[in-house]
Amino acid sequence: MSKAYDNNNVFAKILKGIIPCQKIDENKFSLAFTDINPQAPIHILVIPKNPYIDFYDFTKNATSEEVKFFWELVNEVISKKNIVEKGFRIITNSGKDGNQDVPHFHVHILGGRNLGKMIS
Numbered sequence: 001m002s003k004a005y006d007n008n009n010v011f012a013k014i015l016k017g018i019i020p021c022q023k024i025d026e027n028k029f030s031l032a033f034t035d036i037n038p039q040a041p042i043h044i045l046v047i048p049k050n051p052y053i054d055f056y057d058f059t060k061n062a063t064s065e066e067v068k069f070f071w072e073l074v075n076e077v078i079s080k081k082n083i084v085e086k087g088f089r090i091i092t093n094s095g096k097d098g099n100q101d102v103p104h105f106h107v108h109i110l111g112g113r114n115l116g117k118m119i120s
């Protein structure tokens with residue numbers, strides 16, 4: 001049985017306007033905002049506006065238009081933040097082993113310094 005989406009997760013509340021966020025950009029299907037606990041000088045989260053739990057759920061169930069708008073917003077953010085040339089890292093955590101804290105699909109965009117080989 002597939003997992004159910006938790007309507008009360010913190011990103012759902014941001015999307016409903018119940019909790020504020022520091023918005024960077026948005027499009028029809030996606031929203032980008034600053035991570036509240038930044039791990040690098042640039043640490044931005046990109047989320048779909050529709051309710052998907054994780055990478056697998058999003059990739060399996062989102063429309064191709066949603067997927068396209070999602071990655072377009074990621075590219076818009078890295079362009080806006082001037083890290084296309086310098087580089088960046090995109091991370092998505094999933095499930096227990098991935099240590100995903102917020103059960104609404106998101107990618108972390110990290111940059112602004114050399115991030116090392118991997119984040120442990």
Ligand code: AMP
Pocket residue numbers: 010019021034035036037038045092093099100101102103
């Ligand atoms: P993950 O462990 O991949 O689920 O990451 C969840 C991320 O959400 C963490 O990096 C948190 O710092 C971030 N976060 C949690 N609450 C908020 C919030 N209200 N606004 C912005 N970022 C948040």
